[in-house]
Structure formats: structure tokens, C-alpha cells
Amino acid sequence: MNRLKELRKQKGLTLVELGKKVNLANNTLSQYERGVREPKLKTWEKLANFFGVSVAYLIGESNIKEPYNKWSKADFLYSEYLRLSDKLETEYEAYLSEFSDKIKDINTIENPNDDENTLNHRIGKTFNLLFQAEKDLLEYKQKHIELEIKQSERLARYEDRTGE
Structure with a gap:
């Protein structure tokens, strides 16, 4: 805040x-x-x-009140990185919760009279969700890596300009 x-x-x-x-x-x-x-x-x-x-x-990322100085922009860049990283984490946690609910929905409709085809269909849906989750996890990791690279590049450009 x-x-x-x-x-x-x-x-x-x-x-x-x-x-x-x-x-x-x-x-x-x-x-x-x-x-x-x-x-x-x-x-x-x-x-x-x-x-x-x-x-x-x-922005609430530091308790150091001193006015803007040469480190403030670096601090801001790092704070922005943390904020974006936290946002990614929150989005992924929400995704996992939604994924968990979908798995529960597929598997809680079980009926003792289900035939083999119905059970196979349910298993197939579960595996499809698992494969999608794996794909989404890789995309999440890619976004996180891209964020880290962008942060490193921004800090490097800042250090080049300031000589720090």
C-alpha cells in the first residue's frame, strides 16, 4: 500500500x-x-x-524517508520487480485453486453405476487438465524468467548511466 x-x-x-x-x-x-x-x-x-x-x-516498499537520491530509482526498479513477481504468484495461486476445483468437479460426480466408458472419459478429462496445467506452469515459469531478465537489464542500464 x-x-x-x-x-x-x-x-x-x-x-x-x-x-x-x-x-x-x-x-x-x-x-x-x-x-x-x-x-x-x-x-x-x-x-x-x-x-x-x-x-x-x-510506494510503501521502504521505511527510508530520505528524499529522492541516486539509489531511489534502483530501489523503485527493484520494488516494481517485486510487485510484478508477487502479481504473477497471486495469479498462479488463483489458477491452481481453479484447477483444483475443476479436478474435484470431474471426480466428485462418481456414480456406482458408471460404466467403463464413463470412467475412462472422466480419467481422460483429468489427464487433459493435468497436461494443460503442466503447459500453464511452464508459461508461468517463462513469464517469471522474462521478468527477471527484464529487471536485470533495467538495473544494468541504470548502473551504466550512473556509474554505480
């Missing part, structure tokens, strides 16, 4: 007042505060500079 609302209230500002000071629409700021919409890095930097805090502090 970001700290935008907390910092705005500490300064005694309404959304309209803050919007005028940072040149952003108050409904956009409201969406940022509620986590409905995610600002771009430049917007986080603008807001962090206005409040005199680090971007990492503003």
Missing part, C-alpha cells in the same frame, strides 16, 4: 489542492491512493519530490 494519502493528510491537503500543486487530476490522485491505478515512475518521482521523500518510501 502506498503512502500517498497519509502524506497528503499530514500536509493538510485535499485531493483537489494536491492536484493543483502537482498538476494532476484529483480523481487520478484518488485512484493512486486507493491502489486502483498505478502511476508511472515519473509521476512517483514528482509526488516524492513534492513530499520530500524517497520514491521507495512513497
Whole structure:
């Protein structure tokens, strides 16, 4: 959870007042505060500079309040990576739960009078789901690897520019 609302209230500002000071629409700021919409890095930097805090502090990824410095962008990049990684994990957990429910649905309709064809059909559906799950797991792992590569490349470009 970001700290935008907390910092705005500490300064005694309404959304309209803050919007005028940072040149952003108050409904956009409201969406940022509620986590409905995610600002771009430049917007986080603008807001962090206005409040005199680090971007990492503003987005809630660090308790270090110091204003923006050369490490803030690296911190932000890492925080963004963690956020996207967590999002992938959450999506995959939801997928696994849905998968588990599908397997249960297939196998709880068992009837003692089921013939061999019905049982074979049920087994076939279960295996199809398992193969699909394996394929989806590989796609999830690929997305995660791509995210890690992208993060490494972004940090490398940042380090090249800053000499760190």
C-alpha cells in the first residue's frame, strides 16, 4: 500500500489542492491512493519530490524517508520487480485453486453405476487438465524468467548511466 494519502493528510491537503500543486487530476490522485491505478515512475518521482521523500518510501516498499537520491530509482526498479513477481504468484495461486476445483468437479460426480466408458472419459478429462496445467506452469515459469531478465537489464542500464 502506498503512502500517498497519509502524506497528503499530514500536509493538510485535499485531493483537489494536491492536484493543483502537482498538476494532476484529483480523481487520478484518488485512484493512486486507493491502489486502483498505478502511476508511472515519473509521476512517483514528482509526488516524492513534492513530499520530500524517497520514491521507495512513497510506494510503501521502504521505511527510508530520505528524499529522492541516486539509489531511489534502483530501489523503485527493484520494488516494481517485486510487485510484478508477487502479481504473477497471486495469479498462479488463483489458477491452481481453479484447477483444483475443476479436478474435484470431474471426480466428485462418481456414480456406482458408471460404466467403463464413463470412467475412462472422466480419467481422460483429468489427464487433459493435468497436461494443460503442466503447459500453464511452464508459461508461468517463462513469464517469471522474462521478468527477471527484464529487471536485470533495467538495473544494468541504470548502473551504466550512473556509474554505480
